[in-house]
Structure formats: C-alpha cells, structure tokens
Amino acid sequence: MTVRLHDGGTEVRELFLPAAGARIRWILLNPGARDAGPARVFVHGLGCSGASDFAEVATRAPLDGRMSVLVDLFGHGYSDRPADFGYRMREQADAVAAVLEHEGLRDTELIGHSMGGAVAIELAAARPDLIAKLVVAEPNLFPGGGFASSPIAAQDEEAFVAEGFARMLAGHKHPDSAARVRLTDPRGLHRSATAMVEGTDPSWGALLTDLDRPRAFVVGERTLPDPETELMAAAGVPVVEVPAATHNMMIDNPQGFADAVGRALGVAEAG
Template sequence: MNSFTIDDRGNVLRYIDLYSGGRAFDPLLFVHGLGCASSSDYPPVVGSDSYSKSRSLLIDLMGAGFSDKPEDGTFTSETQANILSSFVAGEHLTQVNLFGHSAGAFIALKLAKCLPIQVGTLILCAPGVNDYGISMLTEITSMTEAQFADVGFSQLLAQLNAAGGNDAWLGPFSVASPYATYQWARSALDDNAQNWLEDLANLNSIKGVILPDTATSDEIAKFEQAGCAVELVANTEHMMAYDNPDGLALAISNILELGA
C-alpha cells in the first residue's frame, strides 16, 4: 500500500496503485462512498477479466479504510476533494480520470471542478443519495457530532448488523472514523440538496454514469440530459462492487473506452 502525507502533522492518505505499467489510459482515481473504503470495495473489480487494466489508484479517503483518522480532522466533502487535489499535484499527474460511488460522487465532482489539470473522464456510480441513504444520514445528523461519536456510531453499526445483508459493508464501516462519518453525512445531505446535476452537465469532460439495470427511464434520462453515457449493470443494487464486480468492471471499461 502506498502513502501520501497530507499535512505538516504527518497525517497520511493511503492507496493502492495498480497497473501502472499497463494500458495507456490516464490513471483512474477511485473515490468510495460513505462507510466504504476503496481498498476493500474495488480489488475484485480491478482484478476482473472484464477490467481495462488501466492504471488504477484505489484511494481510502481520510477517516476511512487504512488512511489516518485524526479525531480533530475536517472530513467534509469539500475538504476531501481538496486533499485529493493536493494528492494529484503531489504525484505529478498531468491528466486523470475519476470514479465516484454514491456520496463519493459528490467528492469526485468537486474534485473535477477544482483540479488545475484536465479530467479526461468522470465516472459516477449510483451517484447521489437515495431515499434509504437520506433516512440514514438524517438519523446520523439528528444528534451532535460528540453524541454520534460516543454512542450513535456503535448503534448504527448494530442496526446495520441486525438488518442483515450488510456483511461486506460492515467491514470498512466498522473501522471508519465516527467523526469522519458524521461530517461526511452532513456534507452529503447538503450536496444532495444542491443542483449538482447542473454542475455535472457543465463539466467539460467525457462523462459516464453507472446504474443498476432496474433504473427507471426517468433516472436514465436525467443523466443523459446532463451529457452522460449511461451503463447498466445487471443483478445489482446500490453496492455494485459487492453485487456484481465483473459487471461493474465492464461498465467502467466501456466508459473509459469512450476517451481512449
């Protein structure tokens, strides 16, 4: 695993760098969703025979996965995007592609807007916050950050465990920072309430959106109207990397081919 120091206090962002000598696509930065970690979610995707084998940077956001979790850190979506912008500059990348899942799509979109270098392709996977997500994030932010860190976080994990079907998600969620989870939850609700589709439409990059094949025609149409190619993945719900990693790998590869 690779590391990038983000500040003068020695806090470290960690990531996996794969296929750096592979096909000549620009590197694809993976931005995971809330309660997730790229190091946990995406190895089966980028290891699939259906994947393009382009250089892939599986990044654990600050407060998640293997990255550091300072209790006094700032973990808003804007701050996370700024950290990733510093990472891109520090790694001397001259052009990148971006992937963002769920609430991570907001971070990927903010990053695409603030980067001083060209974003070749932006891929959003199940972007935004659905009704289930809004309910969960509203429950998280109904208490103070201190209350959530003290009792709310453990209660949330217990609820997800009791609900069943969340075994894979509970792995990275259980090691996430409660402070990062709380701050990101608040940011995600704010981001979702904004007209982020307009920002997506105005972005001057190749754009693709990946949805489950149960997506409605209206949902597909709103992304097509924003200038996005839409790929549908069978046998999936919101957590596509767990449900059908081969299908997600193919969808990512198909969108990357548009910019090849």
C-alpha cells in the same frame, strides 16, 4: 512511505497533508503499467474504502492492464482520522488532488461511487488539469443525503460518536457491509453524512451536467426507475446500467460493474 506487495504489483503509499495535519493513504495496483495509458483513480463511498470497493473490479477485464489508484478518503480505510478535519466533499477532493500531484499524474480517468461520486465531481470541476474523463456511479447529486447518510446526519454528532455508531453497526444485516463500516471513524462518518445532507451551491448535479470533460453516469439495474438517473440522461449525460445490481453494484456484480465502467469510459470518450 511505500509498502510493496505481490512482487511489486501492488504498492501502498501515504502522504502527509499539512492542511489536514494527517496522512492520506492509497493503493497502487499494477504500478508497472504507469505508461500503458491514463491511470484510473477510484474514489469510494461513505463508510467504505478503496480496497473493499474496487480492488477486485480494477483487476478484471476490461479495467485491468492499467495502473489504478485506490484512494482511502480521510476518516476511511487506512487513511488517518483527523479530529479537526471538516470532511466536506471539496476538502476530500483537494486531498485526492494532492495524491495525484504527488504521483505526477495528469489526464486521469476518475471513477467515483456514491459519496465518492460527489468527491469526484468536485475534483473534476476544480482541477480539470488532473482529470480527462469522469465516471460516477449513483453519486450524491443534490442536498438531502441518501438512505445511509440521512439517518446518520439526523443524530447529534457527539451522541453518534458515543452510541449511534455502535448501534448502527449492530443493526447491519450484512456482515460484509458492517466490516467495511467498522473501519470508518465515527466522527468522520457523521461529518461526511452531514456534508452530503447539506449539499453545495451549485449542486453536484449542476456541476456534473456543466462539466466540460467527458463524463458518464453508472446505475444499478435494481435501482431503476430513478429520478436522478432520468434527470442526468435528459441533461445529456450518458447512462450505463450494471445488470442485477443495487446501489452497492461493485459488490452485487463485480464483473458487471467492471464491464459497465469500461463501457462508460468509452461512451464518455465518444461524447
């Protein structure tokens, strides 16, 4: 299915994946620019969606002028919520790879934030034929989870689905954050959080440092000092800061995030 919006400037597409028994959906921004250069693929974080996190920044200079692919991971946004899906990062990465193959895309520029950064690392490591450059923004790098995933994973899955999810929404202090999370499947959210707490072997941090593709690490200025950022810099991964931003950097400072990703792509190329 393809839905065209804004005179063909935006398309919403979907693909049925037999392995998941479900349909994954994504937004194409500026599809008429398919031949203008490598497509940019954006992968959102836990409890978010492609549109909520990246629709604004992908259309700002210096990121405009290219076709952008805003993927909704399974259990998030407009994609299906398969009850039997594991929601592990490699499974999500395989689904994104299927989207890129369906679109006939190779040598893309892949940008992933938070959990989406871990998914992006998995994808770049497993399918280097699809990815020319990788930019990750405060990704999950090691087991243990983060400030959002750890409290979710600490709960029993059924209890979280029955009560914990609603309690979490009620406790959100920022309406825009609650609105994003509300679109997420509670079971998928819990399994995703659990997968991040459990991590992988080798870790996403090890996969990133060993990656044989140009890559860069984006961090919010207000996140610093940050041990994981220091570790990546020491390992030779270029680091770019987003001014006046926390972990939710594309929300805190959309133009700053667009500028930082643009610089990161340039630094990755130079590296």
